[in-house]
Amino acid sequence: MILTEKSQEQIDEYKLWEQYNFTKDICIRNQIIEKYSYLVKIIALKLRGIYQQYGDVEDIVNEGIIALIDVIDKFDLSKNIKFETYATIRIRGSIIDYVRKQDWIPRKVKNDYKSVKEAQDHLTFKLGREPEDKEIATYLELDIKDYNNIIRNAHGTSILSFEELLSEANLREIETSNGYELPEHELEAKELNKILKENINKLNEKEKLVVSLYYKEELKLKDIAKILNISNSRVSQIHTSALQKLEQGINKYLYDSIEK
Incomplete structure (x- = not known):
């Protein structure tokens, strides 16, 4: 041969x-x-x-x-x-x-981003449309550079938390399917992936699109911004919001599993 x-x-x-x-x-x-x-x-x-x-x-x-x-x-x-x-x-x-x-300073990052979100919601209601980045920064009396730093920091923190969950889920799935762990853990891995898919389906259309383009198509945020014709910081906000929702959904499942 x-x-x-x-x-x-x-x-x-x-x-x-x-x-x-x-x-x-x-x-x-x-x-x-x-x-x-x-x-x-x-x-x-x-x-x-x-x-x-x-x-x-x-x-x-x-x-x-x-x-x-x-x-x-x-x-x-x-x-x-x-x-x-x-x-x-x-x-x-x-x-x-x-x-x-x-x-890191996650508490400050979280509080700063919360202020941005509240300002965005307030201006959206007041203006009847989504406010531009400069309008939010002005409302918060922030330099546009400081505003972008808040968005970037919050985005990095959200990616980190979500990537951690994904790594744990993927590792468990790989290990259980190849005999590294006990059989009952295989059910946990499959269930976790099922919960993740269910929570993705609960996202709004724009969040689904950004998550799909970022993780499935592996596009950079700046490229996604061009496709959606919005600013880089707005894409970061949408992505951050989506990841926070997914993280909350997965953590709720994990917490409920422990309670049971």
Whole structure:
């Protein structure tokens, strides 16, 4: 039988893993790290909207590499799971956890954003239309730059919380479908994803569209703003509002599950 290039590559990779699992040789581990370090860079770029105001990209990548090493050491070849899939979720979770532990001021961020929302609701009622960013900033006696910072900070915090929930759900789903955890946990993972879909369906049309374009189509907020013909900060507000609703729905499910 003639081996294809791909199958030969898979065999070589399996042998590399076997050697490392048997010997725990640092040199072999370094080869594996070099092979999969690209995952860290991809994840760091995708999560830049979360950490760009609070952390340096080099720190994020370093944290991702540490997570990659940990995953390599703990990876079980006997499980029917692709390493890239499992490592991606673990690395993503570690980066999110690292960012959360940084010196943030979530209470101030939350209070500032609440003021913006109240101003927006007041002006919408008063003007009979959605107010522009400059009008909200003027009403709050804020410089437009400070106003945009409030929106950006609130958006980053909301993404962080929601990404954390998604990482936990995805990790549980991967683990349960490949024998990493007990069978009853598989039902929890499926139920959590079901709850997430139900809560997405409860969003208004604009929120659904923004969430779909951001997560499914993987468009940047500035590109979504162009498509919807609205400002970047308005897209951030819609996205933040959607994530907060989804987070509340999932947390309610988790709380009810504990109560039961």
